[in-house]
Every structure is written in C-alpha cells, then in structure tokens.
Amino acid sequence: MHGTMTYMTRHVEKRTQPSLLAEHTRTVASLAVNYFPRVRQRPELPQIAKYAYGTDYHIVVKKMLRLLLTSLRNRYGKVSGRAFTDSAPVMEHAWAERSGLGWTGKHSLTIHPRFGSYIFLGELFLDLDLEPDSPIVNRCGCCTRCMDACPTKAIVAPRVVDARRCLSYLTIEHKGDLPPSQSLHRRLFGCDICQDACPWNKKAQPACIPEFEPNRLLLEKTEEEWTQLSSEEFNRLTESSPLQRAGIVSIQRNLAGTNPKFQ
Secondary structure, three states, X not given: OOOOOHHHHOOHHHHHOHHHOOOOOOEEEEEEEEOOOOOOOOOOOOEEOHHHOOXXXXXXXXXXXXXXXXXXXXXXXXXXXXXXXXXXXXXXXXXXXXXOOOEEOOOOOXXXXXXXXXXXXXEEEEOOOOOOOOOOOOOOOOOOHHHHHOOOOOEEEOOEEOHHHOHHHHHHHOOOOOOOOOOOXXXXXXXXXXXXXXXXXXXXXXXOOHHHOXXXXXXXXXXXXXXXXXXXXXXXXXXXXXXXXXXXXXXXXXXXXXXXXXX
16 A cells, blocks of 8 residues: 555565664664644645744754764763664654553554654664663554545545555655546645644644744745746745755646645
C-alpha cells in the first residue's frame, strides 16, 4: 500500500538492524520535538500541513541531535553517534514507542502524552550503553476518531495506512497526474485531518522553537495567488521550507486551477 514510494521496500535489514546503518550501535536515543503552531490557516485557503508552516524540520532537528551528541561527549568522553530524522531507513515510530516517548496511535503516528502527535522524531544511534526507558501504555482505547475523520478512508485498520488513498501522499509523494475522481479536500501540501480529530491533540501547546514560527506569507496565499506564482517566486517563498521538496509543478497540479477536485 506504499504507492510509488518504492524506497519503502528496500533495505529491510537496515530498518531492523541499527548496526547496519551505524557500526557498533549499542543504544538508540529517541528525540521528540513539538511543532504545534501558534496560528493556523483560514479554512477557505489552500491548506498546508502544520509541520510545513516553518523551517524544514530536517534542518532543525538534525541540529538538535548534533547538539545532544556533543552534550553526551562532554559527559561520557569519546562517543560515536549518527543522527537521523526521517532521513534513512529507520523505524522511528517503533523506536519512539520502545523508548517510552509515546505510543503509536491508530493514525500510525506517535502520540506523546503531553504534546500529542504534532511532534517531529529524531534518533541518535550511539556506541554507548545507556539504560533504556520503558515503553508506556497505549492510551487510545476504543477511540476511532482519527479513522472516522479521514475523508478518503486511508486508515484501513488501526495503525495501517493505505498511502494510495492518503491525502498527504497524494499531494506530496505521488508523481504524475492525480486519480481523475480524487478530491483533495482543499489540501495543498500534506494533510492533518486525522491529527486534528485526535483528542490527544486538544491539549497541544504551541511550540517555542523560533524556526517553527509560521511563515505567514505561505499561510495567507489564496488559490489564485498560488496558481499565478512563477518558479522563481516559488523558490524564494519556500526557501528552507518543506514545500521545496514538492516543487511548484506538484503544488500547481494540486491546485489544478479551479478544478473541482481541489474542493
């Protein structure tokens, strides 16, 4: 159910054996970073997933992980480590769950008991023996609000997502034309519908990291303004933004002018 994301079928051994990614790994240290925004888009505008409101998280979280590694070296001496944040075949949600950061919700994302699921995950693979934290209990219970809220029914079973139906996949990862009858429900880049429905996100607190402050120029653009954007203007607007990854062709494909499937 991974659609065109063929990389997900590769490197299975590396996903399950950390030492194949970083030799001599003894410990996986997991990091969770809150990114819940202080402001949100008006609902009538083309919607951008909240994780893309500010600076690309790959840049920010990698910097945090390197600082953490430096701190460990100051404390323990010579320590070898490799940092990851959604950047290699690492089962980040599984490691986060095993480390006690949270549990895997039915939408397949990690839910932290304080911050909800609006968190970025990062890992340090270390050649250092550290006493592990214990997993915490899954507190989703019988709630299915995330599954019920998904307009394309992409969550086909608890913790199982069919990417081919997922609006986040369709607006970011999918290359080429969209399925002819596919409504994007006003999603321009990514989708937060399942997360917005989760009761654990009702208590989410705004992030205090300057790099994640929302770029209001991005959030306030109308459908017409996005459609008329040139490549040069798009590159300037989305510098250091996750939207750079999609590129203007995919963004304007999602808009498709006044095509009703965007509605």
